[in-house]
Amino acid sequence: MPATIAARRTTFRRLHEAGCFVIPNPWDIGSAKLLAHAGFKALASTSAGFAWAMGLPDGKAPLEDILRHLKDISDAVDIPVNADFENGYAQDMPTMQANVIRAAATGIAGLSIEDASGDPENPLYDFDHAVARIVAAREALDREALDRAASGGAPALLTARSEGFIRGRPDLAETIRRLQAFAAAGADCLYAPGIKTAAEIAAVVKAVAPKPVNLLVPPTGLTFQEAEALGVRRLSIGGALARAAWGETQRVAAEMMAGSFEGLKRGATSAEVEKTLQ
Numbered sequence: 001m002p003a004t005i006a007a008r009r010t011t012f013r014r015l016h017e018a019g020c021f022v023i024p025n026p027w028d029i030g031s032a033k034l035l036a037h038a039g040f041k042a043l044a045s046t047s048a049g050f051a052w053a054m055g056l057p058d059g060k061a062p063l064e065d066i067l068r069h070l071k072d073i074s075d076a077v078d079i080p081v082n083a084d085f086e087n088g089y090a091q092d093m094p095t096m097q098a099n100v101i102r103a104a105a106t107g108i109a110g111l112s113i114e115d116a117s118g119d120p121e122n123p124l125y126d127f128d129h130a131v132a133r134i135v136a137a138r139e140a141l142d143r144e145a146l147d148r149a150a151s152g153g154a155p156a157l158l159t160a161r162s163e164g165f166i167r168g169r170p171d172l173a174e175t176i177r178r179l180q181a182f183a184a185a186g187a188d189c190l191y192a193p194g195i196k197t198a199a200e201i202a203a204v205v206k207a208v209a210p211k212p213v214n215l216l217v218p219p220t221g222l223t224f225q226e227a228e229a230l231g232v233r234r235l236s237i238g239g240a241l242a243r244a245a246w247g248e249t250q251r252v253a254a255e256m257m258a259g260s261f262e263g264l265k266r267g268a269t270s271a272e273v274e275k276t277l278q
Contacts, residue, residue, distance in 0.1 A: 003078040005107050009154040012042055012080035012109035016157070016189060016212040020228035022235045023214075025084070027053045027242045028069075029076045030277065036077040037276040042109070044082040045070060049242030058239070063089045063099065071106035080109030082159065087114055093136050100140040110157030112191060113137045115178060116167055123167035131181045134160050138186030159214060160187035165194025172200055176207045183211050189234065196220050198230060205231035 003011075015021050023042045026032035027049030035043055048058040050069050061069075066089070074081045083103055088096035103111055115130040117123060125133065138158055145155035160182035162175045172195075179190040191214040192204055201220070205213050212233030218240045220227070227235055252263035 005109075006154040008078070008080040008107075008109045009156060012082070012157055013188070015041055015080070016233055020224065020233055020235065022224065022237075023082060025049060025237055025239065025241055026073065027239075029072050031241070031245075032073045032076050032081075034276045036079050040079070042080040042082065043073065043077065044236055045073060045084045046239045046242055047084045047086055048239035052239075052242060052246065059086070067102055067106055070103060070108055074107035081107075082157070083108045083111035085111040085113060087116060087118065088133070088137065091118075093133065096133065097136050097140040100137050101144045104141055104144040104156045108156060110159060110188075111137075111141075112159035112161050114161035114163050116161075116163040124162075124164060124169055127178065127181070130162075130178060131185050134158070134182045134185040134187055157188045158186060159189040159191050160185075161191040161193060163193065165192060170194065172203060176204060179204065179208050183208050187211070189214055191216075193238070194219060198222075198226075201227070201230045201232065 021041050023044045024035050024040055025044050025046035026035050027046055032043055047061065047066075050066065051058050051061040054061055054065065070081070070083050083106075085100065085103055089099050090096040100111065100113070113134060115125050115133070117125045124130065137160075141156045141158055145153055160179070162178040162182070164171055164175050164178075175192050175195070179192060183190055189212045190204070190208045193216040195201055195204060195215075196219050201213075201215060201222075209231070213231070214234040214236055215222075215227055215232045217227070217235050217237055222230075224235065248266070252266070255261070255263040
């Protein structure tokens with residue numbers, strides 16, 4: 001029987017209590033089933049990967065399509081799914097809260113909210129406003145859990161992201177100040193995509209302890225064991241797996257244009273693909 005929303009949310013919270021786990025990012029139902037079949041304990045959506053699958057640049061997928069996508073993935077697997085929910089797809093607080101409630105209603109086990117404003121001149125929300133948005137997101141998730149019988153009263157896990165290191169504002173002290181404030185505002189997990197060095201990672205882990213930290217792996221070059229030793233609780237890959245799929249398809253396409261079909265031999269067999277979809 002499919003796991004209930006409450007069961008998946010409970011499982012997701014327990015994953016953050018001790019140890020370290022990898023949370024890869026599928027971009028459609030098929031890739032979600034493949035990763036679940038591979039044995040991962042949880043999945044996370046990728047806004048970039050989903051947009052590319054729709055033939056759109058990152059950040060250009062419509063909200064209605066994103067909500068449908070979250071439901072499709074959540075319904076397709078029995079393991080927890082976390083949503084990359086950017087800035088809540090709204091600038092004003094009431095709309096952001098309404099969008100968060102709608103996202104939670106898709107059956108996800110958690111979602112992330114970032115402090116990126118979308119304004120190139122001022123890429124991060126002002127500190128107080130950024131914190132207020134995390135408070136609002138926490139309230140929205142708690143409200144959804146209470147109002148929706150299917151959730152069994154289990155609230156979705158809230159990850160708060162401070163985006164300075166990938167938005168041209170790589171200030172570790174300010175990033176830590178924001179993450180600590182987000183933790184106090186109700187975030188369950190903290191995330192600073194773009195931090196790379198062992199010193200940066202250790203500083204973030206220490207600053208928000210005992211709350212768990214998510215680390216974006218591709219920029220760091222760290223192994224699983226090295227990240228775990230630094231105290232990281234969750235490792236995500238963002239759009240890296242989608243980029244890998246695009247890259248291989250581009251390479252094979254270039255080979256075919258040059259008259260060679262050897263690259264097609266690197267693909268999985270039909271039987272191997274269909275085995276993951278059962």
